Amino acid sequence: MNNNSVRKQTISGAIWKFCERISGQIISFVVSVILARILMPNDYGLIALVFIFTTLCDKLVVCGFATSLIQKKSADDKDFSSVFYLSFCIAIVLYGLLYVGAPLIADFYDKFDREQLISVIRVLGLGLFIMAFNSVQQAYVSKHMLFKCNFYSSLGGVAVSGIVGIMMAYKGYGVWALVAQNLILTTVSAIILLLAVRWYPKLCFSFGSLKNMFAYGWKIFVSSIIKMLYNDLRSLIIGKFFTPADLAYYNRGQTLPQLVDTNITGTIDSVLFPTYSKLQDDKLAMIVAMRRAVKTSCYVLMPALALMAAVSTPLVSLLLTDKWLPCVPYMQILCFSFMFSPVEMENLQSIKAIGRSDIVLKLEIAKRGIGALLLVISVPFGLLAIASSMLIGNIIAAILNASPNKKLIGYSVGSQFKDILPSLLMSILLYVCVLAITDSLSSMASWIQFSVGICFGISVYVIVSFLFKVESFLYIKNMIFNSKQRL
Structure with missing residues (x-):
């Protein structure tokens, strides 16, 4: 093809x-x-x-x-x-x-x-x-x-x-x-x-068919199990040492930012793995596709999560009622935690597509081992520390996942973080500005705080992208313009 x-x-x-x-x-x-x-x-x-x-x-x-x-x-x-x-x-x-x-x-x-x-x-x-x-x-x-x-x-x-x-x-x-x-x-x-x-x-x-596929699939399987156990380890620990309500607040704080991450990164990942698999013999084409995926998904995901973190209090109060407000601090921390998932996931998908499931397994063991250690250290300090350990662990995971691709396809860690740096800096700016606005409107109704914060945040991000001619902004704008022309 x-x-x-x-x-x-x-x-x-x-x-x-x-x-x-x-x-x-x-x-x-x-x-x-x-x-x-x-x-x-x-x-x-x-x-x-x-x-x-x-x-x-x-x-x-x-x-x-x-x-x-x-x-x-x-x-x-x-x-x-x-x-x-x-x-x-x-x-x-x-x-x-x-x-x-x-x-x-x-x-x-x-x-x-x-x-x-x-x-x-x-x-x-x-x-x-x-x-x-x-x-x-x-x-x-x-x-x-x-x-x-x-x-x-x-x-x-x-x-x-x-x-x-x-x-x-x-x-x-x-x-x-x-x-x-x-x-x-x-x-x-x-x-x-x-x-x-x-x-x-x-x-x-056919046992022979299963045997051949298992030679590749078992490493991916073990990797996914390690990842899942690591992700669920927090809930297992919270469920044992804290109350059912605490577990619900923590999971609810994770659900909304995870929803944003799943819709953006998950959409791209589900399509790119079969795409990378078709391009596994063409490293140049793969690196072009991967760079575009990393830059575009980060450009969209990072500000979305930063905006959610900034308006989390009025958002929770408006949607879920005040009984769920204890989940807000966890939501804010976990929003920043999910920002680096495109870097982690796109690198993982390309490594899997090339057929190096052995590297995937080694990475998973290293990442989750470090993450589990951070989690164990954080438990005595409470739920906020547990959430913070996830943020640190996800940053480390993104760096580790990016490391092998310098040798495999020529896309280094430095190049990848240089690609996402504009999106990260603009998202931090967005968060600070919107948080200041919502705090100044704290005496007003939740829907006013939320509406003003969302409109202001999107305006700031688009204006800064336009003024500095951010490459991902221009790419998305041209893609939308070309789509309208074809219609």
């Missing part, structure tokens, strides 16, 4: 992926706001704890084979079907372990309602069987860059599950509204994707 064809597929895939995320996340965000206003922090604390265990099992179900299917140049029906049957068998084993182990988990986390925690674990665990099928579907979609199908499945799943969740919350089902929402989301999304893609497992299975 030539570079022009890859470029067209990438742009088309990025548009559909962005539409999927934006439309789905808008609905999801509205639903989450409504639910947060109805439900209590303790409900969210319990579901956050259970998600740690079910998400770990989800990762174990996939076992890195989904990434292998995308990376493998000649993956066929035998490969996809073999991965499906293996994943389903793993799901059966893991659900059995979850079911039996639920009382042990409840005994360890003794600050939570024991019987309710056991029941929620056992019911949410049923989603593993859906994940076994959906993970292969998602790999098929990414492999063939059929992101239009993802748009419909994601939108349908979010809409149906949101309606059910809100209705149950209003009727007083508490945490079970969140359980139902999660299970219905994955089920409806899988059904719609099945109808759209029409991929079905065939009656074929």
Whole structure:
């Protein structure tokens, strides 16, 4: 496939992926706001704890084979079907372990309602069987860059599950509204994707196929497990040593900035991995694509997070009510923590696409080892220190991930941080200016503080970008202008 064809597929895939995320996340965000206003922090604390265990099992179900299917140049029906049957068998084993182990988990986390925690674990665990099928579907979609199908499945799943969740919350089902929402989301999304893609497992299975893919995929799998355990380690520790409400406040403070990061960086990453895989033999084309991705995603993500941090108090009060205001300090710190995720993720995707899963694993061990050490040191100093340790750890992770690409494709750490420096400096300026404005309006209604802060912040960022002719600003402006001309 030539570079022009890859470029067209990438742009088309990025548009559909962005539409999927934006439309789905808008609905999801509205639903989450409504639910947060109805439900209590303790409900969210319990579901956050259970998600740690079910998400770990989800990762174990996939076992890195989904990434292998995308990376493998000649993956066929035998490969996809073999991965499906293996994943389903793993799901059966893991659900059995979850079911039996639920009382042990409840005994360890003794600050939570024991019987309710056991029941929620056992019911949410049923989603593993859906994940076994959906993970292969998602790999098929990414492999063939059929992101239009993802748009419909994601939108349908979010809409149906949101309606059910809100209705149950209003009727007083508490945490079970969140359980139902999660299970219905994955089920409806899988059904719609099945109808759209029409991929079905065939009656074929090959241990040889799995063995070949596992040689690449196991390192990615172990890396993802290490990353997930590291990310969830904070919640596990908070759930043990602090109250369910504390866990809910911390997770809520993380949710909003993570939502912004997922929609921007996640959209680009999901499209770029298959793109990088197609360009893995053309290092020059890869470095051009990667530089553009890093610069553009940072130019958009950094100010968005800085703006969210600056208006976090009126934002939380306006959307979630004052009962959630304790999450504001964590949100502000974590907004800055996620700013460096494009550097970390784009480098990781290029290394994976080249086929150097061994480097990915080594990086993950080093990054998460350092991050875990920082976390352990921070625990005695409280939740703010725990959040701060994540910020420091993410900066270190970005530097470590960028290091190998100087040798692999000629894109050094210094060059990468030079590329993102304008966006970082402008975002810091934006944060300081908007925070000063919102503080001066603290006596006014939350919606006034929020509206003025948002409008002022966007104006500052655009004006500075225009005056200093920031390259990413000009690139986005030209891309929008050219798109209008084609219409």
